[in-house]
Amino acid sequence: MKSETKKPETKNTTKKAAIKKTENTKFCEVVVLKPVGYPFNFNLMESDLEITDINLFEEYAREQWLGIVVKEGSYLFDQKIIPDYGFKIISAEPNESIISEKTKIKLIDEEIATSNEIQTIKSNIKISDIVGHENAKNKTKVLRKFIQDPERFGQWAPKNVLFYGLPGTGKTMLVKALANELEVPLYLIKATSLIGEHVGDGSSKIHELFDKAKKTAPSIIFIDEIDAIALHRSFQSLRGDVAEIVNSLLTEMDGISENKSVITIGATNSPKSLDFAVRSRFEEEIEFALPNEEERRLIFENNLKTYPLKTDLNIEKLVKLTKNMSGRDIKEKILKTALHHSISQDKEIVTMNDIDYALKSTKIKINDVNGMHE
Numbered sequence: 001m002k003s004e005t006k007k008p009e010t011k012n013t014t015k016k017a018a019i020k021k022t023e024n025t026k027f028c029e030v031v032v033l034k035p036v037g038y039p040f041n042f043n044l045m046e047s048d049l050e051i052t053d054i055n056l057f058e059e060y061a062r063e064q065w066l067g068i069v070v071k072e073g074s075y076l077f078d079q080k081i082i083p084d085y086g087f088k089i090i091s092a093e094p095n096e097s098i099i100s101e102k103t104k105i106k107l108i109d110e111e112i113a114t115s116n117e118i119q120t121i122k123s124n125i126k127i128s129d130i131v132g133h134e135n136a137k138n139k140t141k142v143l144r145k146f147i148q149d150p151e152r153f154g155q156w157a158p159k160n161v162l163f164y165g166l167p168g169t170g171k172t173m174l175v176k177a178l179a180n181e182l183e184v185p186l187y188l189i190k191a192t193s194l195i196g197e198h199v200g201d202g203s204s205k206i207h208e209l210f211d212k213a214k215k216t217a218p219s220i221i222f223i224d225e226i227d228a229i230a231l232h233r234s235f236q237s238l239r240g241d242v243a244e245i246v247n248s249l250l251t252e253m254d255g256i257s258e259n260k261s262v263i264t265i266g267a268t269n270s271p272k273s274l275d276f277a278v279r280s281r282f283e284e285e286i287e288f289a290l291p292n293e294e295e296r297r298l299i300f301e302n303n304l305k306t307y308p309l310k311t312d313l314n315i316e317k318l319v320k321l322t323k324n325m326s327g328r329d330i331k332e333k334i335l336k337t338a339l340h341h342s343i344s345q346d347k348e349i350v351t352m353n354d355i356d357y358a359l360k361s362t363k364i365k366i367n368d369v370n371g372m373h374e
């Protein structure tokens, strides 16, 4: 099928990289590939690849690429059945790791990798970086167990979870950590991006999203700011396209059968403004509350570990001064502003004076925050 002269060096380069890096490289947990075609014209073969059995492909791919280092943005080439067919490495977890017998190999298609609205998320955040939110962390434990052994759950599988709470309390952070720690593709969509110019745009994007997630199951869909589309019915009449998007969402959420391991996580600041039918499909609503004293102390301590200047701060006082502030407020409005203030004064140390400046310059009025979503 293939002449002996074709590009043997491509394969050798990949192999060499594998051998050189073996000692300090970790094993790959999951690699997401996109089929990209041949690097040259090859008359006997069609350029499009149709994989009919994803599990079988995974076995086949793992066997032929065993021991190879996978680096995001580089390529893998098929060497057996469809010689020189290229696959771009969209993501590898961890990056620059070696394919082992246990590596999960996932395929995505063109649309998924390039669509602006649907992103696969990647981050270095760990679940242990998140302070507090024990309920949410426990739920992520269940999701992990489910993904490891879906059969065990049967009709009791976790499906839809809603995270709700004030802005800056760690909802998106937790989902990013989940994406990082679970070895499955996670698709993020901002609900606001679904409201398009043309009626029907949003619905087809929802359909596309669920379709991709099903194809690459087990997988997680994260609909951030879900209130933007799943508005309470009384508001839907104001926006014709929203009613249609809500219906598509309901259809897709119902269309995930028990044996498909697709989990939908929604995040919102105001669950009360969600469409009732959408809201009722979330089996669990998990609140992200503002951090208490102990949690604020930890958020300060953790963030200060990466502070680029020395500090002379009274943490206990800081904890008291930041009552009713979110994790984001503490990091962005207090610590960052104080740091920048100190730098602007050409100082080498951040003191309570800089914190005072930050507190004064922050516009947060505690009462406003409390009353915001009532």
Ligand SMILES: Nc1ncnc2c1ncn2[C@@H]1O[C@H](COP(=O)(O)OP(=O)(O)OP(=O)(O)O)[C@@H](O)[C@H]1O
Residues within 6 Å of the ligand: 129, 130, 131, 132, 133, 165, 166, 167, 168, 169, 170, 171, 172, 173, 174, 268, 269, 288, 291, 299, 326, 327, 328, 329, 331
């Ligand atoms: N519980 C927490 N532990 C540690 N850091 C936190 C916590 N909550 C918030 N933060 C910090 O605040 C940042 C913003 O949080 P995040 O984006 O997850 O908030 P959110 O709940 O998604 O807000 P929004 O509703 O506005 O989308 C995080 O990246 C992190 O630095």
Ligand SMILES: [Mg+2]
Residues within 6 Å of the ligand: 171, 172, 173, 224, 267
């Ligand atoms: Mg968020």
